Amino acid sequence: MKAIEDCTAGIVGLGLMGGAVASALRKLDDAPARILACDRDQSALDAARARLCIDEAFLADEDSGAPRTMLEQCDLVFLCLNPSTLIRFVEASMAFFKSGCLITDVAGIKGSVAALAERLRPDIDFIPGHPMAGAEKDGFSNSGLVDFNGKNYILTPLKRNRPENLAFLKSLIRRMGFSRITETSAAGHDSKIAFTSQLCHVIAASLVDCEADSGITRYGGGSFEDLTRIAMLNAPMWTELFLENRVELLERVTRFEKSLDAIKALIASGDAPELEARLTLIRERRGAMER
Amino acid sequence: MKAIEDCTAGIVGLGLMGGAVASALRKLDDAPARILACDRDQSALDAARARLCIDEAFLADEDSGAPRTMLEQCDLVFLCLNPSTLIRFVEASMAFFKSGCLITDVAGIKGSVAALAERLRPDIDFIPGHPMAGAEKDGFSNSGLVDFNGKNYILTPLKRNRPENLAFLKSLIRRMGFSRITETSAAGHDSKIAFTSQLCHVIAASLVDCEADSGITRYGGGSFEDLTRIAMLNAPMWTELFLENRVELLERVTRFEKSLDAIKALIASGDAPELEARLTLIRERRGAMER
Known part of the structure; x- marks a missing residue:
């Protein structure tokens, strides 16, 4: 070259x-x-x-x-x-x-x-x-x-x-x-990206999908804004990306749902010590991720 | 005064x-x-x-x-x-x-x-x-x-x-x-905040919970970082907030899961026109929300 x-x-x-x-x-x-x-x-x-x-x-x-x-x-x-x-x-x-x-x-x-x-x-x-x-x-x-x-x-x-x-x-x-x-590898990329990018876009889209009140942002303190910035997505492109990586993405959605269900169950049970312990582990795990 | x-x-x-x-x-x-x-x-x-x-x-x-x-x-x-x-x-x-x-x-x-x-x-x-x-x-x-x-x-x-x-x-x-x-009202606050704040924290926590690889951030392009910033949560405080607002929060988690399931089903079915139409509506809805 x-x-x-x-x-x-x-x-x-x-x-x-x-x-x-x-x-x-x-x-x-x-x-x-x-x-x-x-x-x-x-x-x-x-x-x-x-x-x-x-x-x-x-x-x-x-x-x-x-x-x-x-x-x-x-x-x-x-x-x-x-x-x-x-x-x-x-x-x-x-x-x-x-x-x-x-x-x-x-x-x-x-x-x-x-x-x-x-x-x-x-x-x-x-x-x-x-x-x-x-x-x-x-x-x-x-x-x-x-x-x-x-x-x-x-x-x-x-x-x-x-x-x-x-x-x-x-x-x-x-x-x-x-x-x-x-x-x-291409497969390694598609597996990781299903999590860091596509799953995040599916979550952001779902979060906007489940709330119809356009004034909800009056109650925002940054969390909702951060989580839904990427809901402003290029629909044709993301449709392609989601569908082409369908198998990996669906597997990631399922894993996410499992974690969400576990945290939901802790909230429903009112088990404060277990919930706090799990949130503490999550905080530590996020903190330990490479920058 | x-x-x-x-x-x-x-x-x-x-x-x-x-x-x-x-x-x-x-x-x-x-x-x-x-x-x-x-x-x-x-x-x-x-x-x-x-x-x-x-x-x-x-x-x-x-x-x-x-x-x-x-x-x-x-x-x-x-x-x-x-x-x-x-x-x-x-x-x-x-x-x-x-x-x-x-x-x-x-x-x-x-x-x-x-x-x-x-x-x-x-x-x-x-x-x-x-x-x-x-x-x-x-x-x-x-x-x-x-x-x-x-x-x-x-x-x-x-x-x-x-x-x-x-x-x-x-x-x-x-x-x-x-x-x-x-x-x-206090009830109005707790209902809206269950969505804009608490549900977002539950989602962020679940997203970190379902991935153990601390090197995953090498594959990040901003989406994962945005969605998990708030996973660095004060565990005792959020345990209190989640549990005290348990009823509203669980209702919001369920509504979110319903939207997530609907999008997941569109991906699983491979229905590109329907998926693209739904993502387009979501983009429009997010865009129409007050700043």
């Missing part, structure tokens, strides 16, 4: 995350020589050009497929699409990627993405990834709300990935602001 | 909230002439004296009861105790309160406190309250972490409360930084 400042980088999908990635790349001391981007939304492309996030914009047409002229130039490609769109895009564009290019993605589920990455042309290298950052609003216009600094990044490298490409990507990710990179 | 700058104010219980109230009173342009405080913990009293939060400290002894000399001087009393301690304290101190004084409290449950306030001497006026602010650490030493600015405050006034005292207290609360004061 050549040095990043000699690369042409391509962003596929200029939504919330695509916009944040483009901005982060542009701000690097050794920014890519050129940053190209494609999207189905001309206004997102125009806004990115206006903000000087990208050098050249390519309109992706659902019928005509991927912008071949863009992909043929890119040494590094960030796929910033929902999982199903990502898979359709790569399958349609397989022949257009530049030989030797490095591809990565930002999808919140890695099983199907890793399977796709395994069956690419041998001369291109796809390292699946998941930046653990986001915002409660969608689209390019909100991408300034996404803060990469100090955040986690998960990579699920394949055996076929070239070690120098993995080293290149990790170095780039750190310079984009992320502070902790964890490498695991 | 005389002007606040002519009052002697008393803080009973110099923990997290007592310390925050003392500091907020001290910072007022028209701060009370004197701020007195009592606690069972000499080190909290010493720290408050050293920080000039209070003018005089009284050690409360569990055996000898309430500090009579302090209460006899106070025109305004903030009871900053857990509900059960608050009730024992007021019952033991009933005779000592200064005639004409205004009492309020900060307890997170109002049923038993309101019942107590109803049976006080007719020459003293107790207006129950609940400042919706806190922190994930306990004790006076952490009271600087509590921020009242822009927060909600709930008052549950009684028919017997004097209107001029209620107006005095509301004006004081606003000057302490709170931006929205809601008046409701």
